[in-house]
Amino acid sequence: MTEILRGAAVIGQSGGPTVVINQSLVGFIEEAVKADAITQVYGARHGVQGMMSGDLVDLGAESPDNLEQVALTPAAALGSVRMKPTASDVAQMIATFQKFDIRYFFYIGGNDTAETAHIVEQTAAEQGYAMRCFHIPKTIDNDLRITDHCPGFGSAARFVAHAFQGDDRDNRSLRGVKINVVMGRHAGWLTAASTLGRRDETDGPHLVYLPETVFDPENFLADVASVHEKYGRCLVAVSEGIHDARGKSFLQVYAEQSGSALAGDQDSHGNVQLSGTGALGDALANLVKEKLPGTRVRADTFGYLQRSFPADASEVDRAEARMVGRDAVAAAVGGEHASGSIALRRVEGDAYACETFVTPLHTVAKHTKDMPGEFLDGDHAVAAAFRDYALPLTGGITPMADLSMKSVS
Amino acid sequence: MTEILRGAAVIGQSGGPTVVINQSLVGFIEEAVKADAITQVYGARHGVQGMMSGDLVDLGAESPDNLEQVALTPAAALGSVRMKPTASDVAQMIATFQKFDIRYFFYIGGNDTAETAHIVEQTAAEQGYAMRCFHIPKTIDNDLRITDHCPGFGSAARFVAHAFQGDDRDNRSLRGVKINVVMGRHAGWLTAASTLGRRDETDGPHLVYLPETVFDPENFLADVASVHEKYGRCLVAVSEGIHDARGKSFLQVYAEQSGSALAGDQDSHGNVQLSGTGALGDALANLVKEKLPGTRVRADTFGYLQRSFPADASEVDRAEARMVGRDAVAAAVGGEHASGSIALRRVEGDAYACETFVTPLHTVAKHTKDMPGEFLDGDHAVAAAFRDYALPLTGGITPMADLSMKSVS
Numbered sequence: 001m002t003e004i005l006r007g008a009a010v011i012g013q014s015g016g017p018t019v020v021i022n023q024s025l026v027g028f029i030e031e032a033v034k035a036d037a038i039t040q041v042y043g044a045r046h047g048v049q050g051m052m053s054g055d056l057v058d059l060g061a062e063s064p065d066n067l068e069q070v071a072l073t074p075a076a077a078l079g080s081v082r083m084k085p086t087a088s089d090v091a092q093m094i095a096t097f098q099k100f101d102i103r104y105f106f107y108i109g110g111n112d113t114a115e116t117a118h119i120v121e122q123t124a125a126e127q128g129y130a131m132r133c134f135h136i137p138k139t140i141d142n143d144l145r146i147t148d149h150c151p152g153f154g155s156a157a158r159f160v161a162h163a164f165q166g167d168d169r170d171n172r173s174l175r176g177v178k179i180n181v182v183m184g185r186h187a188g189w190l191t192a193a194s195t196l197g198r199r200d201e202t203d204g205p206h207l208v209y210l211p212e213t214v215f216d217p218e219n220f221l222a223d224v225a226s227v228h229e230k231y232g233r234c235l236v237a238v239s240e241g242i243h244d245a246r247g248k249s250f251l252q253v254y255a256e257q258s259g260s261a262l263a264g265d266q267d268s269h270g271n272v273q274l275s276g277t278g279a280l281g282d283a284l285a286n287l288v289k290e291k292l293p294g295t296r297v298r299a300d301t302f303g304y305l306q307r308s309f310p311a312d313a314s315e316v317d318r319a320e321a322r323m324v325g326r327d328a329v330a331a332a333v334g335g336e337h338a339s340g341s342i343a344l345r346r347v348e349g350d351a352y353a354c355e356t357f358v359t360p361l362h363t364v365a366k367h368t369k370d371m372p373g374e375f376l377d378g379d380h381a382v383a384a385a386f387r388d389y390a391l392p393l394t395g396g397i398t399p400m401a402d403l404s405m406k407s408v409s
Numbered sequence: 410m411t412e413i414l415r416g417a418a419v420i421g422q423s424g425g426p427t428v429v430i431n432q433s434l435v436g437f438i439e440e441a442v443k444a445d446a447i448t449q450v451y452g453a454r455h456g457v458q459g460m461m462s463g464d465l466v467d468l469g470a471e472s473p474d475n476l477e478q479v480a481l482t483p484a485a486a487l488g489s490v491r492m493k494p495t496a497s498d499v500a501q502m503i504a505t506f507q508k509f510d511i512r513y514f515f516y517i518g519g520n521d522t523a524e525t526a527h528i529v530e531q532t533a534a535e536q537g538y539a540m541r542c543f544h545i546p547k548t549i550d551n552d553l554r555i556t557d558h559c560p561g562f563g564s565a566a567r568f569v570a571h572a573f574q575g576d577d578r579d580n581r582s583l584r585g586v587k588i589n590v591v592m593g594r595h596a597g598w599l600t601a602a603s604t605l606g607r608r609d610e611t612d613g614p615h616l617v618y619l620p621e622t623v624f625d626p627e628n629f630l631a632d633v634a635s636v637h638e639k640y641g642r643c644l645v646a647v648s649e650g651i652h653d654a655r656g657k658s659f660l661q662v663y664a665e666q667s668g669s670a671l672a673g674d675q676d677s678h679g680n681v682q683l684s685g686t687g688a689l690g691d692a693l694a695n696l697v698k699e700k701l702p703g704t705r706v707r708a709d710t711f712g713y714l715q716r717s718f719p720a721d722a723s724e725v726d727r728a729e730a731r732m733v734g735r736d737a738v739a740a741a742v743g744g745e746h747a748s749g750s751i752a753l754r755r756v757e758g759d760a761y762a763c764e765t766f767v768t769p770l771h772t773v774a775k776h777t778k779d780m781p782g783e784f785l786d787g788d789h790a791v792a793a794a795f796r797d798y799a800l801p802l803t804g805g806i807t808p809m810a811d812l813s814m815k816s817v818s
Contacts, residue, residue, distance in 0.1 A: 013582075016583075017578065017579050017582045017583070019575070042817060043812070043814075045814075055816075056816070056817040057812065057814045057815055057816055057817060058815045058816075058817050059812070061813065061815045062812055062813055063813075066810060066812070066813065069810030070810045070811070070812055072807075072810070073578060073809045073810045073811075074574075074575045074578045074579070074809075075575070075578030075579045075581065075582040076582040077811065077812050078812070079581070079582055080582040080583055082583070100817070158720075162718060162719055162720040163714050163718060165483075165719050166428070166483045166484070166713075166714065166717030166718045166719045167713055167714065167717055169426065169482060169483045169484030169717060169719075170426050170483070170484045170713050170716065170717040172484065172488070173422075173426045173484040173485040173488055173489040174425075174426070174489055174491070178685075178713070275707070276587075276694075276706075276707025276708060276709060277687060277690075277691050277694070277707070277708060278686060278687010278688065278690060278691055278708075278710055279687065279691060281686075281687060282686050282687055282688060285685075285686070297685075298684070298685025298686070298713070299685060299686060299687070300685065300710065300712030300713055300714070301687055301709065301710065301712075302712075302714070303709030303710075303711075304575075304576050304579050304587070304707070304709055305572050305575065305576065305709070305711070305714070307579070308575030308576055308578060308579040309571060309572060309575045310571055310574050310575045310578075310809070311567075311571040311720075311721045312718075312720045312721055398481075400482045400483075400719070401475060401478030401479045401481070401482045402479070402482075402486065403452070403466065403468070403471055403475075403479055403486050403487070404470065404471055404472075404475065405452075405454075405466045406466055406467045406470045407464075407465070407466055407467075408451060408465040408466060408467050408509070
């Protein structure tokens with residue numbers, strides 16, 4: 001058991017938005033305003049930035065009715081940030097905490113966010129400032145360790161599954177080759193969700209390329225030609241993170257080989273921009289056009305809709321995102337944990353259900369989780385086990401329907 | 410009054426898919442199987458192609474339960490085609506009609522489809538083959554003449570409005586400039602729908618560029634810089650059909666000036682490919698990056714999801730698409746019209762409602778309808794009158810919500 005501190009709480013949101021990130025914020029507020037140990041409930045604008053500058057808002061002043069509407073609104077209501085605080089940044093944050101008597105720090109985000117929480121915890125301890133530090137999980141990438149899955153993934157997976165269902169009908173209707181690029185630089189979870197609306201092997205996507213395997217352009221072209229030959233059409237799901245055997249991004253290799261300038265930015269590590277540009281899809285479409293001259297070839301890049309489309313969230317995901325926010329407060333004031341990350345685990349039983357538990361921050365921070373081998377099937381397909389794992393998180397996907405098409409002789 | 414013919418009916422689907430095109434098909438089937446004058450109900454695979462080759466299916470054999478599922482499934486259940494039949498093609502079609510005693514021809518699609526129906530009607534008359542020819546309207550572009558609006562548009566508009574609502578939250582959360590490219594080569598209706606979820610001028614899209622006006626890259630860059638200066642962010646809606654004063658596509662001009670190869674195809678008229686590629690969005694993003702160095706600039710191209718996403722259709726659009734299919738049969742066997750296109754008009758009253766009427770095929774064929782001046786506001790905004798017109802078609806868009814954000818001093 002640890003001492004139960006009395007003081008204010010602050011929460012921030014970090015990293016890429018999701019459709020349900022505000023569910024976690026609202027779950028946190030609901031529980032924090034009721035907790036005896038928590039004297040004030042503050043939100044920080046743009047995450048650690050607001051904590052450094054003292055740009056805080058009073059979340060205890062929000063009305064329950066408006067909070068319900070905010071919970072249904074995508075993307076960080078407090079504003080987000082992508083920033084790993086330096087030692088002096090964290091010192092500034094702790095100065096703010098001292099000024100406002102903040103003893104509870106909560107941070108909603110992915111593995112980098114968990115790392116920030118870990119650094120804040122360590123720095124506060126070094127300075128002898130007693131506080132509690134908790135990470136609330138969020139990422140459409142579903143790549144956090146320990147937890148069964150991540151709040152935000154179920155809704156993004158639902159969107160991607162529906163998008164592929166619709167586009168598969170489009171491709172049946174007008175034929176040709178269609179390539180769709182799905183988010184996920186390091187892990188293929190969201191790209192694999194493209195398969196969740198399939199009924200059988202005639203439904204697309206017929207080919208799925210994930211960053212967990214090596215992408216070989218020659219194999220890809222042979223696969224596409226083979227499916228197109230068989231069905232007169234081919235729908236392909238490609239992760240934005242496909243790469244060669246050395247781990248180099250396919251788009252980078254393509255640009256170097258073709259001598260073409262890349263449309264997107266490169267970051268300071270030389271990583272090419274993969275989201276917010278159609279470059280990867282267009283590059284793959286060009287290869288297929290050369291391989292299959294005369295064939296109608298199109299590419300779409302789903303882009304930010306995957307993490308922000310407000311009208312197709314998973315009800316399961318919404319409820320779980322709310323739960324991790326609430327349970328973070330319960331854990332922080334419960335006296336059992338001085339810090340930690342809230343994780344989900346499945347409850348045994350016939351129907352799908354999850355509960356939360358607390359795992360140490362360092363077990364979630366820094367490193368991410370790829371799809372395990374049991375969810376992969378060769379280098380261009382997803383195993384059936386993935387469907388059993390992921391479908392409940394989406395809230396269920398209604399199958400498309402065909403006419404029986406009885407031919408007239 | 411015209412003679413009520415007795416014979417079989419055939420229906421086909423043509424052009425780009427929509428989310429509700431099968432509602433019209435199912436409405437047609439429901440009514441056709443009940444009509445005394447109609448002896449058989451046939452569907453043609455891939456539109457006029459199936460009519461030429463005699464590739465027909467028996468739609469009277471479909472079960473009502475399955476038809477309800479098909480109605481909810483996007484994209485042409487019979488398969489679609491993009492093809493203007495030649496005189497000899499139409500002669501082949503009429504040979505099929507004679508073989509199967511088909512006296513009723515129905516064709517679901519846009520203005521080109523209406524033109525095909527018109528050609529079939531004229532050719533049959535020239536050959537002395539008595540038949541009835543009806544066009545059932547469908548297009549996400551909303552660019553058919555005479556009708557108040559087009560089935561398919563309300564659902565696409567709903568998707569685009571929701572997509573911009575979510576992306577506006579994303580852009581608030583992480584800031585920078587975001588450009589989204591919306592379908593519609595000739596008319597801006599769907600791009601204008603990007604504004605339907607806005608609450609006030611602080612909500613994006615802050616700038617909207619339509620093909621009804623001339624696109625000037627210098628003005629565009631000045632507009633973006635001005636909004637970004639004001640709000641620290643900027644969300645832009647761009648129609649894929651933006652063009653210069655001579656009507657030349659912006660993407661074509663950009664490619665020629667920059668000397669860069671275009672990713673997409675060009676058609677036989679030299680028109681560049683605008684859908685199924687991210688080239689336009691990437692080109693605009695590059696211009697903004699040059700203008701505002703250091704600013705985060707991203708572009709997404711919504712692509713085929715706009716016309717095929719199955720999980721966010723407008724209930725109003727669904728019902729109206731069903732109605733135009735049913736009423737096409739009623740018109741064809743009613744004895745009042747030998748041919749025509751089914752159109753929608755608003756019923757006077759406080760609540761939104763529409764009814765159908767029949768307009769001659771030539772009034773809908775060939776030419777399309779741009780947005781009228783009353784719906785435009787300068788060269789980068791949409792007038793309030795457009796909202797009154799379009800919002801009911803979407804079934805309504807729930808506003809996003811903000812925290813009240815009471816600052817802590």
